[in-house]
Amino acid sequence: MTEPTTEPTTELTAPSFVKPLFLGELHESIVLPYPRMAPDEHARIDTLTTQLREWAAANYDERDVEQQRWIPDATVRALGEMGMLGLYVEQQYGGLGLSQTGYCRMFEVLSGIDATLGVVLGVHQSIGYKGIHLFGSDEQKQRFLPDLASGRRLAGFALTEPHAGSDAYHLETTCELQPDGSYVLNGEKRYIGNGSRADVLTTFARTPSGGHVALLLESDTDGFEVGDRYDTMGLRANDLRRLRFRDVRVPKENVLGSEGQGFAIAMQILNNGRMSLGSGSVAAARSLTDMAIAHVTQREQFGRPLAEFELVQDKIGWMVAYTYGLEAMSYLTTGLVDRGLQDYSLESAIVKVAGTDFIWQAANRAFQLAGGKAYLRSEPYEKILRDIRIFPIFEGANDVLRSYIALNGIEPVAAQLSGLSHLGLRDPITAVGVVADYVGAMVRRKVQPPKLRGTQERFASHAEVVSDQVEQLRAVTERLLRRHGEAITARQAHHKRLAAAVTDIYAQIATLARVSDVLERPEQGMIGDEPFIAETFCLRAADRVRRQFDQIEHNDDARTFDIARAAYGRARYHHSV
Numbered sequence: 313m314t315e316p317t318t319e320p321t322t323e324l325t326a327p328s329f330v331k332p333l334f335l336g337e338l339h340e341s342i343v344l345p346y347p348r349m350a351p352d353e354h355a356r357i358d359t360l361t362t363q364l365r366e367w368a369a370a371n372y373d374e375r376d377v378e379q380q381r382w383i384p385d386a387t388v389r390a391l392g393e394m395g396m397l398g399l400y401v402e403q404q405y406g407g408l409g410l411s412q413t414g415y416c417r418m419f420e421v422l423s424g425i426d427a428t429l430g431v432v433l434g435v436h437q438s439i440g441y442k443g444i445h446l447f448g449s450d451e452q453k454q455r456f457l458p459d460l461a462s463g464r465r466l467a468g469f470a471l472t473e474p475h476a477g478s479d480a481y482h483l484e485t486t487c488e489l490q491p492d493g494s495y496v497l498n499g500e501k502r503y504i505g506n507g508s509r510a511d512v513l514t515t516f517a518r519t520p521s522g523g524h525v526a527l528l529l530e531s532d533t534d535g536f537e538v539g540d541r542y543d544t545m546g547l548r549a550n551d552l553r554r555l556r557f558r559d560v561r562v563p564k565e566n567v568l569g570s571e572g573q574g575f576a577i578a579m580q581i582l583n584n585g586r587m588s589l590g591s592g593s594v595a596a597a598r599s600l601t602d603m604a605i606a607h608v609t610q611r612e613q614f615g616r617p618l619a620e621f622e623l624v625q626d627k628i629g630w631m632v633a634y635t636y637g638l639e640a641m642s643y644l645t646t647g648l649v650d651r652g653l654q655d656y657s658l659e660s661a662i663v664k665v666a667g668t669d670f671i672w673q674a675a676n677r678a679f680q681l682a683g684g685k686a687y688l689r690s691e692p693y694e695k696i697l698r699d700i701r702i703f704p705i706f707e708g709a710n711d712v713l714r715s716y717i718a719l720n721g722i723e724p725v726a727a728q729l730s731g732l733s734h735l736g737l738r739d740p741i742t743a744v745g746v747v748a749d750y751v752g753a754m755v756r757r758k759v760q761p762p763k764l765r766g767t768q769e770r771f772a773s774h775a776e777v778v779s780d781q782v783e784q785l786r787a788v789t790e791r792l793l794r795r796h797g798e799a800i801t802a803r804q805a806h807h808k809r810l811a812a813a814v815t816d817i818y819a820q821i822a823t824l825a826r827v828s829d830v831l832e833r834p835e836q837g838m839i840g841d842e843p844f845i846a847e848t849f850c851l852r853a854a855d856r857v858r859r860q861f862d863q864i865e866h867n868d869d870a871r872t873f874d875i876a877r878a879a880y881g882r883a884r885y886h887h888s889v
């Protein structure tokens with residue numbers, strides 16, 4: 313999928329890293345040593361980053377872009393010439409051929425210049441034409457990729473519909489196979505980025521028999537109509553549109569994959585998009601931390617810099633430690649993709665949920681610390697808040713992904729337990745994503761004990777804690793399954809807890825792997841308190857895991873649900889004071 317790095321090849325002892333954690337297995341050889349970018353790619357990224365930042369400082373005005381509500385065509389062309397529209401595309405098709413890690417690093421820089429720029433270019437390459445890269449035939453790659461990678465043409469991704477948002481599986485756009493192998497498309501999509509600008513849209517429809525089909529729709533096709541533009545709160549330069557298909561004929565050579573594969577293709581594309589959205593969010597949180605530090609060290613109140621107050625240190629310390637842990641997790645995940653991990657759907661969903669929830673909290677804290685000036689439009693904070701608010705909603709609403717993460721983890725445990733393997737857990741999961749068989753692949757795989765042994769000696773106690781938590785995750789999952797049986801599919805409060813627990817377990821492992829690697833390679837130039845920050849992140853993450861496990865037994869879920877249902881009955885809040 314991506315061009316190889318020079319990292320030594322690790323033998324992957326399982327097709328996924330996170331899924332086996334639910335089974336109580338910790339495949340440490342997959343994550344240790346912490347993945348490193350190949351030195352030549354590292355050097356390339358450094359050069360590209362400098363070039364891009366210098367170009368942006370002289371040529372890109374995010375406020376002007378927001379006002380114009382589009383990135384000027386000349387800017388898109390210039391970015392295309394720098395390779396920014398074809399970051400991961402193989403060089404034979406005119407792209408830069410970066411690895412997943414390299415792609416996410418560059419995506420960070422683009423989003424750091426302007427979140428809208430990140431989203432417009434993300435719609436184009438993270439999801440717009442990713443399907444061609446992943447599933448296209450050689451002929452399709454040859455025909456589409458050179459123009460898309462250079463920015464001569466733009467791409468979009470059209471999945472969402474008026475009645476199918478989070479529940480994309482039940483999309484209503486139809487396509488009918490014609491005798492010549494083409495499909496005739498009818499229906500409507502909404503909230504589609506790059507809507508009137510995209511020349512090629514990867515879109516999805518169902519045949520009368522219900523099979524999903526992925527199609528490459530070219531915008532000059534008869535019957536394709538672009539609706540009015542949505543007036544959005546943030547990302548105002550993203551050209552968000554409603555699209556209509558009236559008897560649009562998509563030729564046979566523009567069918568991606570085959571009939572029946574459409575939904576799996578859509579989900580696989582989103583698996584990739586989620587990774588860059590999550591890692592980009594963590595990078596944005598890092599910039600917000602820098603802004604907050606600059607402000608609190610300069611601004612004085614009560615005769616002292618704000619930085620000296622404990623409640624300010626509480627916020628900054630939290631932001632630094634949390635950024636460190638989530639950065640470790642994001643780049644462990646991209647590194648695993650580069651190592652060839654087969655199924656990274658859970659890892660990427662985790663990175664998306666954790667990163668996009670974090671950026672919102674981090675932005676809120678940075679905003680608070682900046683005080684009244686943060687509220688001014690001349691300051692960057694209000695635009696950041698407006699732009700990022702959609703992150704936890706698009707590319708999979710975070711609550712939906714929480715269920716997806718938990719059910720995907722529960723499924724192999726059920727499959728392994730006698731008496732529970734018959735449970736119909738797959739149906740609800742396949743409606744929100746794809747499920748790869750894990751237990752079925754067991755014959756080829758060596759079961760691993762829940763032990764993290766390969767981190768630096770200094771972190772042994774943390775490694776022991778997280779190893780125990782992997783064991784507990786298995787026990788807790790099994791207990792929930794035995795208690796609820798098939799009804800576990802509807803127990804979303806528990807899904808949330810399992811998803812939060814496995815996220816913090818994965819984040820601890822990533823952090824310990826990252827900091828061990830830093831200690832082992834002094835030439836990397838460790839920054840003084842890195843092990844201390846890593847340990848602090850792990851202590852807090854372990855504590856959160858304990859609380860999640862505890863709440864599985866002790867919670868007031870029933871009360872909360874009763875209150876909600878009673879309020880639905882009264883159709884409003886209804887209590888006078």
Ligand SMILES: Cc1cc2nc3c(=O)[nH]c(=O)nc-3n(C[C@H](O)[C@H](O)[C@H](O)COP(=O)(O)OP(=O)(O)OC[C@H]3O[C@@H](n4cnc5c(N)ncnc54)[C@H](O)[C@@H]3O)c2cc1C
Pocket residue numbers: 435469470471472476477478479502503504505506544547550552702705706707708709710711712715
């Ligand atoms: C700026 C922007 C850009 C976008 N770009 C694109 C694009 O380029 N291409 C594209 O195809 N789409 C795009 N979208 C659409 C986006 O992906 C959807 O808005 C998103 O998937 C949510 O769908 P929905 O809006 O219909 O919300 P709904 O599905 O109605 O969900 C609303 C909320 O309900 C809750 N919820 C829903 N289902 C569940 C559940 N099972 N369990 C618990 N809670 C649940 C969640 O809190 C969710 O946030 C974009 C949207 C915006 C606003």
